[in-house]
Amino acid sequence: MDEYLKPTKLCDCDNAELREKAVEITAGAESPKEAALEIFYFMRDEIPFGFGLHDPATETASRTLRRGYGDCGSKTNLQVALLRAVGIPARYHYVRAKGDILKGFFPKFIFDRFPVDAGHFWCECYVSGRWIACETLLDKPLYEGMLSKGLITREQIPTIDWDGETDLILLRPWIVKDVATFPHYEELIEELLERGYTKEGLPPRMLMKLFGWFPYSLPNQRMNRIRKG
Numbered sequence: 001m002d003e004y005l006k007p008t009k010l011c012d013c014d015n016a017e018l019r020e021k022a023v024e025i026t027a028g029a030e031s032p033k034e035a036a037l038e039i040f041y042f043m044r045d046e047i048p049f050g051f052g053l054h055d056p057a058t059e060t061a062s063r064t065l066r067r068g069y070g071d072c073g074s075k076t077n078l079q080v081a082l083l084r085a086v087g088i089p090a091r092y093h094y095v096r097a098k099g100d101i102l103k104g105f106f107p108k109f110i111f112d113r114f115p116v117d118a119g120h121f122w123c124e125c126y127v128s129g130r131w132i133a134c135e136t137l138l139d140k141p142l143y144e145g146m147l148s149k150g151l152i153t154r155e156q157i158p159t160i161d162w163d164g165e166t167d168l169i170l171l172r173p174w175i176v177k178d179v180a181t182f183p184h185y186e187e188l189i190e191e192l193l194e195r196g197y198t199k200e201g202l203p204p205r206m207l208m209k210l211f212g213w214f215p216y217s218l219p220n221q222r223m224n225r226i227r228k229g
Helices: 016-025 032-046 061-067 072-085 140-148 185-195 205-211 214-228
Strands: 090-098 117-127 130-133 175-182
Touching (some): 016 032, 016 061, 016 072, 061 072, 072 090, 072 117, 140 214, 175 185
Antiparallel strands (some): 090 117, 090 175, 117 130
16 A cells, blocks of 8 residues: 555655645544545645646646646646645546537637547545545536536536545546556656647647647636636
């Protein structure tokens, strides 16, 4: 189990600022389960989903914490790091998922250039003697806004709450392939780089070269409008 507790270059759970935040978040917890729940709700609502120009091969958990938002990969890495910082084993689960859940976030001219399916990550922690999925992709305002605008249904995502006992996998209806679990983010990112998957689900590189931040600012602005209802 030591493999799921140690720090790495990207999962820098030994970073002083990150460790301090993990201790602060879990200060009132009386068990690993309670600590995992405190970290879950911090990650869900205090580190909202958003796109940025960071490189997944160099994006550390502490950097995501300082920035205050992240995509599925960087959010998962930060959640794993916070859990490890308080002694809870945690790992990465990687799947391939249909990209159409992002359709409401991007203009058509960008979304039409997306691959049919894209890589997706979530965190799993080891509590009560087993591995449990605890995905924090959607913050509450975004989830409720997506429901109200018909971008998702309650049948697709019944809840974004986690009880610390059962698997919470938000994008289950969109999953097309369950790839594997990984103890280290670097190992996963390296494999994705080899397959050419790291940019999938993000605006195409040519658009980024031409327009810089613009392709990212549009979905982030749309998400903020959805959050505000």
